[in-house]
Amino acid sequence: MVARRLTKRFGDFVAVDAIDLEIGRGESYGLLGPNGAGKTSTMRMIACMSPVSGGTLRVLGMDPAHDGSRIRSRIGIVPQEDTLDLELTVLDNLMVYGRYFDLPRRVIRERAEQLLDFTQLSDRAHDKVDPLSGGMKRRLTIARSLISNPEILILDEPTTGLDPQARHLLWDRLYRLKQQGVTQVITTHYMDEAEQLCDRLAVMDNGRFAAEGSPSELIAQYSTREVLELRFRDPDTDTEAVATAVGALAERFEALPDRLLLYTDDGEATLTEAHRLGVRPDSALVRRSTLEDVFLRLTGRSLVD
Amino acid sequence: MTMTTRAGALAGSDRARRFGSSPPWVRSMRYWMYQYKRTWRGSITTSFLYPVLYLTALGLGFGSLVKTPVGGVRYLDFLAPGLLASTAMQIGGNEAMYPVMAAIKWLRTYFAMLATPLTVVDVLVGHLAWIAVRLLMVTSIYLAIMAAFGTVHSFLAILAIPVGMLTGLAFAAPIAAFAAAQQNDTGFSAIYRFGLIPLFLFSGTFFPITLLPGWLQPVAQATPLYHGVALCRSLVGGHVGLAGAAAHLGYLVGLTALGFVLALRSYRRRLVT
Numbered sequence: 001m002v003a004r005r006l007t008k009r010f011g012d013f014v015a016v017d018a019i020d021l022e023i024g025r026g027e028s029y030g031l032l033g034p035n036g037a038g039k040t041s042t043m044r045m046i047a048c049m050s051p052v053s054g055g056t057l058r059v060l061g062m063d064p065a066h067d068g069s070r071i072r073s074r075i076g077i078v079p080q081e082d083t084l085d086l087e088l089t090v091l092d093n094l095m096v097y098g099r100y101f102d103l104p105r106r107v108i109r110e111r112a113e114q115l116l117d118f119t120q121l122s123d124r125a126h127d128k129v130d131p132l133s134g135g136m137k138r139r140l141t142i143a144r145s146l147i148s149n150p151e152i153l154i155l156d157e158p159t160t161g162l163d164p165q166a167r168h169l170l171w172d173r174l175y176r177l178k179q180q181g182v183t184q185v186i187t188t189h190y191m192d193e194a195e196q197l198c199d200r201l202a203v204m205d206n207g208r209f210a211a212e213g214s215p216s217e218l219i220a221q222y223s224t225r226e227v228l229e230l231r232f233r234d235p236d237t238d239t240e241a242v243a244t245a246v247g248a249l250a251e252r253f254e255a256l257p258d259r260l261l262l263y264t265d266d267g268e269a270t271l272t273e274a275h276r277l278g279v280r281p282d283s284a285l286v287r288r289s290t291l292e293d294v295f296l297r298l299t300g301r302s303l304v305d
Numbered sequence: 306m307t308m309t310t311r312a313g314a315l316a317g318s319d320r321a322r323r324f325g326s327s328p329p330w331v332r333s334m335r336y337w338m339y340q341y342k343r344t345w346r347g348s349i350t351t352s353f354l355y356p357v358l359y360l361t362a363l364g365l366g367f368g369s370l371v372k373t374p375v376g377g378v379r380y381l382d383f384l385a386p387g388l389l390a391s392t393a394m395q396i397g398g399n400e401a402m403y404p405v406m407a408a409i410k411w412l413r414t415y416f417a418m419l420a421t422p423l424t425v426v427d428v429l430v431g432h433l434a435w436i437a438v439r440l441l442m443v444t445s446i447y448l449a450i451m452a453a454f455g456t457v458h459s460f461l462a463i464l465a466i467p468v469g470m471l472t473g474l475a476f477a478a479p480i481a482a483f484a485a486a487q488q489n490d491t492g493f494s495a496i497y498r499f500g501l502i503p504l505f506l507f508s509g510t511f512f513p514i515t516l517l518p519g520w521l522q523p524v525a526q527a528t529p530l531y532h533g534v535a536l537c538r539s540l541v542g543g544h545v546g547l548a549g550a551a552a553h554l555g556y557l558v559g560l561t562a563l564g565f566v567l568a569l570r571s572y573r574r575r576l577v578t
Binding site for chain 2: 049
């Protein structure tokens, strides 16, 4: 899958602004970014569900503008909002969807049985979808997207709104699919999810790629190895002033109302230094840098919408 | 089920896949058939019940008060073919309103279809084809009940089935175009109030439009239901004129075609962004 200067415009609004993207066979690729960053628009173009406004896009070597149908027959799509038929049974949802791909009934029935087993829904096969839990519906949507044995799986926020058990089950299933060679493109708000699932990821902001790389590369490039968090219980503490005093100890610092974050390669050493300079936080925490730190650095802390 | 077999089943491309063994619009029509599995009993019962109720109450009951022939025939014979066409209009209109809104907003079925090899044309043609199947069911049952009431006087009456279907589609296609442009279902009550119900009452189903005030007659003649009713009536009564039939057919085919073009535009605007 290759995109060059891929652009999506809605009227005057530029949702995706000339991004370059290359995803190899069998790779798991993540798109991170705040709401409205252009993730879903990018995904819908890649999924050949939304026409490209500018640039070039090739999926499986074909042009979505001409071969959208052929491409879609080889990809599985898990949309952000479920599009299940709530009034049909679990099995009928798979049957109907498989028939869209023109698969014979017998083939769909065999695969449905395997997929319901795979997503732990076998005992609900003949129940209507409506009363199922959010996690079950999401699993069914994933099972449905696999009915055509896709080479590429496109997942738009697959685990948003799910409880931890359901998330872990889904991660496990997606990991197995990856091992089987299915290419995955995933958008998510969860940094732990991105870290778990993605070989490579891009942080999107305002329709552009703010950064791209493997999770460890991004942490190495945009954060430090460790973060020292100094916490102050007294709400009147001027963290900015403290920052002026000890900021130089760290590569980068961030003063929040009740906390001072010091980005450093050795948190303990920095803490000792800070103590020596007379800083007395109520508590101090040394932790490893995460993708979340990278994300917040690249896209800012303020709410987008 | 072990993962080794799943791995085999899932890895790589699906060699068994073949294109075109059934046309794409047939595949999208199948969805509506699956949906219908849930409600077919009630729907078929209604299709039998309504003609019996209407023909009994209005044709036999009220009709017994009408002593003079209407349009040259007894009132039951005048009314029945008009009701067949009116029923087709109602079915065509209904099926193009709430189900279209559901497929866009409530269940998002159209979007599920568009995530597969199906295209917007397949989605629209499949839905209209399903509406045609429903119309076939309803008009066939209607004609059978008319025969049981003894109001079928010509073999040409069998053609009232395709004409009824066409009448239904002449409403379904433009209404689908309207429905796909709506943000919610409030507009639909306007369609009933200012469209389907006045047409049902004043398009010549219950009385000849020659009884309308002079200025209203051309208005009634311009409505699609008038053409469906008139054509069905002439076929069932066995007094069809070629030129008149061609004009009625031309009107209904033209409106269906126009509705289809508008619906395709409206679907594209709504579904492909």
